[in-house]
Structures are given as structure tokens and as C-alpha cells.
Amino acid sequence: MSTTDFSRRDAVKTAEPQAASESAKTGIAALWRPALVQAFVKLDPRQLKRSPVMLVVELTAILTTVLCVIPNPQVPTSVCVQIALWLWFTVLFANFAEALAEGRGKARADSLKAGSEGLKARIRDENGSLRTINASELRKGDVVRVDAGEMIPGDGEVIEGIAAVNEAAITGESAPVIRESGGDRSAVTGNTRLVSDWLLIRISTNPGESTLDRMIALVEGAKRQKTLNEVALDILLIGLTLIFLLVVITLQPFAHFAGGSLPLVFLVALLVTLIPTTIGGLLSAIGIAGMDRLVRLNVIAKSGRAVEAAGDVHVLLLEKTGTITFGNRRCAAVYAAPGVTPKELGEGALLASLADDTAEGKSIVEFLRNLHPMNEPTLSSVTAVPFSADTRLSGVDYQGHVYRKGAVDSLLAFINMQRSDLPPVLAREVDKIAKTGGTPLLVCANGRLLGAIHLKDVVKPGIRERFEELRKLGIRTVMVTGDNPLTAAAIAAEAGVDDVLAEATPEKKLERIRQEQG
Secondary structure (H helix, E strand, C coil): CCHHHHHHHHHHHHHHHHHHHHHHHHCHHHHHHHHHHHHHHCCCHHHHCCCHHHHHHHHHHHHHHHHHHCCCCCCCHHHHHHHHHHHHHHHHHHHHHHHHHHHHHHHHHHHHHHHHCCCEEEEECCCCCEEEEEHHHCCCCCEEEEECCCECCCCEEEEECEEEEECHHHHCCCCCEEEECCCCCCEECCCCEECCCEEEEEECCCCCCCHHHHHHHHHHHCECCCCHHHHHHHHHHHHHHHHHHHHHHHHHHHHHHCCCCCCHHHHHHHHHHHCCHHHHHHHHHHHHHHHHHHHHCCCCCCEHHHHHHHHCCCEEEEEHHHHHEEEEEEEEEEEECCCCCHHHHHHHHHHHHCCCCCHHHHHHHHHHHHHCCCCCCCHHHCEEECCCCCCCEEEEEECCEEEEEEEHHHHHHHCCCCHHHCCHHHHHHHHHHHHCCCEEEEEEECCEEEEEEEEEEEECCCHHHHHHHHHHCCCEEEEECCCCHHHHHHHHHHHCCCEEECCCCHHHHHHHHHHHHC
């Protein structure tokens, strides 16, 4: 089993107690006591006025309780008490449901805060020594060391080392992700756990500015603003309540006219039976519970109105770079020149990229390691030749051999060849790469042309399936990119989007948005 497999297993194990702890904090058993207290606190009419239906029920419960004390030969006291108890239970149950839903959101914010309390950090001083301080004392620019099993004390950038990080506390994804210096995998988030190796991290935020702090602020700042549908429903409920109130009030005069009499307790019970108490009592709780459910899916809703607006979305306009694709070029294929074996090309291209610290260079090494495993030398045993804007080449010198890779024209000039000297097969591949939006590189060893490397902006794995799920929900996806139409069409076909906006400018984007909205 590989190191990554061990790391993945450890990450899952680490995520389990975290998930269990958070579930315990936000479970019903831990919340019902404070929710029960809040159910009585919410009996205050000033709080219940937000729900007119439940305010009417509370007033009728008070009236029925008073009537239980006043003797009435028409109604046994036991019946009156039973009706009063049911009315109070209705009000308290509605308050309890709302308090329980609110408690879940508050408990989730508290659990996020608890994760950062008491967290320590080992900061590196100017002389290279390490000392332990509270994570809350870290400032932007501080350098800390984190070893396997420790929590990362704050948001930052990896400046040395490579390790697997469990980001389940932030992203919900239990599988570990690799973080290393350089490229697009150097950013780390505070309150995530290192599951292997070690990292040297430069902190990039001051206290109160981290990702976790912003998440807590969003959760605590989430407001239960009523959506347009809720306002409309409230108006309907109030209207029905007034209508049924008038109906019940008119029953007593009709009874007197017929020579009879109706006990006031029964009229009150009839009113509560007729008015929509169930939906009126649970409407607010349903909204809050819905927002909490989104939080459990790692989606923070700032208001109920935002959730409702999201439900009306039928088109998604997505930027290509970083959303649909990785955002930087990665190695997609290699093509050997005539007379060169795939192994020769693989070894030459790998050695030429071994000291390349860019994301492109690392992707070439990763691609070729999987394609042609070899006993590669260590970095200390080669002489690195970094990329230069003048030569547009990079590579290494190793045991008297010269390995270089670079732009087509630059490498041909390095080995004293003309563009017309390229073998026809290789020339066709180079032209094909360029026409489809990729970047062709050539590789040589000791002045001998080995072949070409195809770099392209790679579509993220699983993105096509995600778009298919959106399509089933009736949501169209539109890819927005500044690429030429040919390149954009190729990437759109690979990603599986419904439409594409190529050569997009800010004006074109705004015009498309207005077109979709109209």
C-alpha cells in the first residue's frame, strides 16, 4: 500500500471522531434542555407577535385558563382543564420546535469556535529555533512548523515540505489532500489536521481574518429574514384566522336567536381547531432547520431569502479557469520523435523537468513517473538550469549529459535546427496541440531531439457528472472563457457544459447575464 493510501486511511479515522464530536454537540439530546427553557421564554407576547397565529392561540389559552377557575354548570371543570392544557401544549410545542432549530445553528457556531480554542503553534524565530505560543497570537508573516498529527494553527502558504492534510473540518471531505510548496497546492487552512510528514508554513492572515473566523461570522450573522413566499403565506394565515374568528364570534348570536347558548370554552376550542395552527407554528422552525441542513452540507446561507433565490436559479454561468479546469497547464501527453523510443523520451523529459518547481514542471514529472517508472536521480546529484526569459529553456546537466525542454522555436535554436527541419509526424502533433489551445514543448538530450510534450488546461475530474446532475435538476450550465472559439469548444465538449461563451469580455459577460435574466 502506498503512502497516500495510508494517509487516506488515517484521514478518515481522524475525521470520524471530529464528526462524532460535532454530532454530539448539535444532536437533539444535547439541545432539548435549553430549547425547553426557551420554549417558555418565547411565551412573551413581544416575541410571539412575529407569528400572529400562535399569538392568537396563546391568548385563547390564557382565556381558557381563566375560564377554568370560573364555575360553569354547562362545562365540567375537567373538560375545561383538558382544553387549556392542549392549548398551552400547542403554543409550547411550536416554541420548542423553533428554539431547537435555532439551537442547532448556535451549537454549530460554538463547535467551530471550540475547535480553535487552546490551539498551540510552534513558531520559528529568526535564529531558526522553535518556540510554542497560542495560535491566537500568530500574525501575518510568521513561520510555523507543523508535524504529523498536529492541527494547522492558521491560514497560510507552505514554504517547505510536502504532506497529506485532512480538511474535513472545513470542506467536509474526509479524504486527505496533498499540500506542498510552490504551484497551486501550497495554500493551507487553519484548524485542519496534518496526517503525514511535516510542513513549514508562512501565516497569511491576522487574528479574526481566517477562513474559520469568516465561517463563524457567517453562521452567527445568518438572519431569518422572511422570504416573499413566507410573507405571502403569513398574509394568507392571518386572513384565514380573521375569517374563522368572525365565524366563531357570530355563532353565539345565532345560538341566542335560536334560544340556546354555547359555552365560551367550546367556542375557543372551535376557533383553535379551525385556524391553521400547525403551519403557523412550524413555519419559522422549518425555515431555520432548512438553513441548518445547508450548513451540514457545507453551504452557509446568510438568509432565507438567499435560499429562496437560489431555488429560482435555472442557469449557471461558470468561469472556465479554476472552476471547470484546474487553472494551470498540466501534462496531458508526450509524443516521441521518429527513431526515439517512448522510454528514451520519458527519461529525457523527466530529467529535463526534475528541477522545475513550477506547476507545469511538477505535472510533467508526475505524468512520466506513472507512464515510465525509472530510477531517477536525486536533486542534489544534478545541476539545475532554471527557466530564463531570454532562452525560454530549462533542464538539468547530469553525469555529463545535457537535458533541456522549452518552447518549440527556442529549443530548435538550441540544437541548431529550423522549424522546417522538424520531422513531419512531430510537426503535425505540435500544430495540433497549438490549434486545440494547448502548449507544445520540445525535449532534447545532448542536442538530439527526443519529442514533444502536450501541456493543456485539464478539466477537473468528476465535473462532467456534476453538470449532468445539474441538468437533471433543470439547470443549464454556460462556460465563460477568454479562449478562442475552437479551444473553448474542445474544453466545453470535454466538460459536458450546455453552452459556451468564448472570447468573453466584461461587456459580453454582462450582456449574456442580461439576456438570461430577460
